[in-house]
Amino acid sequence: MSIKLKSIKFGENKFRKLQKLEINFSDRITVIGGLNGIGKSTILGLIANCSGIRSSQYKSYFNALFQANFQELFHLDENDDYKEKIEDKSYIDITYLFDDIEFTKRCSVSRHSDKDSEGNLITRLKVVPRTLNKPLGTELKIGESAKVPLPTLYLGMSRMTPIGEYEKDRIRLTKVRNIEEADKNYIHQLFKDVITFDVSSTEDPIIDHDFKGSKKRSKLPSLKHNTFSISLGQDSLSSIFTALASFKKLKREMDAYPGGLLIIDEIDAGLHHIAQIRLMHLLKKEARRLNLQIVFTTHSLTIFKHILTVPESQIEKGIVEDTVVYLHNTPAPKILINPNYLRIKNNQLSQSKDPDLAFPRTPKVKIYLEDDEGKFFLEKIFSFKKINDFKALYGTELDLLSLKVGCSSLMNLIKADKYFSTVVIVPDNDILSEEKNRKAIIEHKQFCPLPSDKSFNENTPSIDRNPEKIIYDFLKDKIANYDSEDPFWEHILKINDGAYDFDYIQNTILPIPDRKYDNSQLPKIRDKMKYWFNIHKSFIENAKIIESWCQENTDQVDNFCKDLQMSIAFVCQDNSILTN
Structure with missing residues (x-):
């Protein structure tokens, strides 16, 4: 079973400064950007804390388990981070996909008491991930406060501490001769792919650097000079490549x-800019090969531009594997x-004197629908959703266009012309x-079907799924299952001095015409429903029938709105290539 990190959502109460935010993670690479002190590292620490495997059978080449704990990575403050009252606590929901099944852990800071080696009682703070859906947790064999069993490695800034700042007696250099030959060659090749490195023969052993009193540890090839004299960039890469080799080993060993x-x-x-670009290419390739999700922070404009430039092949397929989340x-x-490159650049440089420079005018996103x-x-x-400022919500203006074609024609458009990928x-x-x-809709994120009724399933016939039939059946059900306490009737009887009552809807609205006013026939049921919809359009609008339907199908409408936002973001990311 595949496990993927899906999202992190911060609730109403702040955790540090993060509040009412939801971040979705890509299948391959997610880049998190923003100015210093905005909370990027906190986000990394929280997602690192929520997953991992505890089995000592599987250890990384850092000689550590594939897991991390927030309180070991960051200081938790008794006054700022911990809240005694439940209503004051900060809750962070982290959601995963087990194949296609969503599973959520809710994290909060809690206080725990333990005894030290001398038997003294000590109190410490922890971020505990608790299962929301306990029956599903039992089915997946995940304890109520256990980590999600997704092997996880966290590389913090300790990897960047210059070797020269350590006392020599705190550094242990070991020549590792028992490393798997495949992993040894792999580490050699990773270095060669990214930087020019004065590497000695592959027959020489891998060198292990272990720093006493620190989490810093890494493996690198034997060099033609002392490995203590490597640069900060080389040192950082050695940690990243040690992590990749660890996952390669784990994939081989884990059933x-x-x-x-x-x-x-x-x-x-x-890392200099060329090395950054080479590293991005390498991480994309290795993430796919090792079935990895990679989440990292950066301030590099080079990396932002590289990730925002979506390959043509992904545009055609409607799948973006790598994304930028910018705070x-x-x-x-x-x-x-x-986000596009220019907006990120201006935020990084705090340039906003020229509004057109900081927020360049982008063309409207066209939204094509089947019909009026x-x-x-x-x-x-x-x-219904009170969405009247598209620019504020979607970052772009929208242009709604009726194509007056059927769904099969719409499906074929994307194959016919690359324009329809935009x-x-x-x-x-x-x-x-x-x-x-x-x-096809799963494969092409440009597609976002109108919402279904809550009564629909996969077997609901197509004839019942178009907008006019959905609204007709909604009204028909209100008549067939009349309930005087239904808020629908309370609402509708307040309109037009109560003229829109039960009798009016039953006798005037619901009858489906066989002919138009000019006596021409309506042979097909779809034609009849379209005609019915249009002759009663003023009633549907004045009585806010569609809004009432939305009120009773909020889950379906909310999911549609989220999908639409993702489709717009996908198209904007494709189009941002033009502004990079």
Whole structure:
């Protein structure tokens, strides 16, 4: 079973300065950026704390378990981080995907009492990940306060402490001769791929640096000079490559390897720009090979630009494997919506004198819908969600366009012209009635079908899934299952002096016409429903019928809005290549 980190969500109460934020992680590389002191390292520490494997059977080449603990990485303050009252506590939800099953751990700071070696009672603070869905936790064999069993390695800034600042008697240099030959050659090759290194023969042993009283430890090839004299960049790379070799070893040894999570703070430290680009290429390749998710922080504009430049092949497939999450507004961090290189550069340099420079004008994102009914339905969803400032929510203006074509034609557009990789396509929900379409939508993030009714399942026929039929069935159900206490009736009887009552809807609205006003026939049920929808459009609008439907299908509408935001972000990231 594959395990992937999906998201981290900060609740209403602040943890340090982080509050009401949700970060989604990519399948391969997620870059977290922002100015100093904005909370990037805190985010890394929290996700590192929540997963790992405790079995001593599997150890990394750092001679440590594949796990980390927040309190060992960062100081937890009794006054600032710990809250006694439950209502004051900060809660952080970290969600994982076990194949396609979502599993969430809720983290908070708690106080624990232990006895030291002399029997004295000591109190310490810990960040404890507690299971939200206990039956699912039992099914997955994960304890209530146990870590998610995703092998995890965290590389902090201790890897960057200059060797020259350590006393010689605190450094143990060991020639490792029992390392697997494949891993030894692997470490050699990693160095060669990134920097020019004065490496000696591959027949010579790997050198292990172990620093007493520190978590700093790494392996590197034998050099033609003393390994104590390596640069900071070379030293940092040795830690990163030791981690990669550790996952390579684990994948080979572990029967049911679920993948891994590699977390790196300040990945660019000590590296020149060419080495940074080479390292990015290498990490992409090795993440795919080792089934790794890699999450790191950086201030490097070189790295931001590289990750934001989405390969043509990914654009065509509708899949972005690597993303940038950029935090701004240091006192109360927010996520920069649809980041592009120029906006990040201006934030990094604190340049904002010219608004057009800091926030360059970008073209509207076009959203194509099947027909006018779908466009009207989407507009009413925006009305229900009170979304009236697209730029504020999505980072770009939207242009809603009705194509007046069927769902199969919409599906074929992306194959016909690359232009349709740069727009969002919102088909009717009937597109989900076929398995091949469901797969295509998963593969192409530009597609975002209109929401389903809460009653729908995979077997719901396509004829019931278009917007006009969804609204018709909603009204029909209100009549068939009349409930005088239903808030729907309380709302609708206040409109137009109560004219929109039970009898009006039953006798005037629900009958489906067979012919148009000009007496021309409506042979197909879809034609009849479209005609019905349009002759009663003013009623549907005045009575806020679609908004009432949204109120009773909030989960479906909320999920649609999240998917739409992701589709817009995906398209904007593709288009940001033009502004990089």
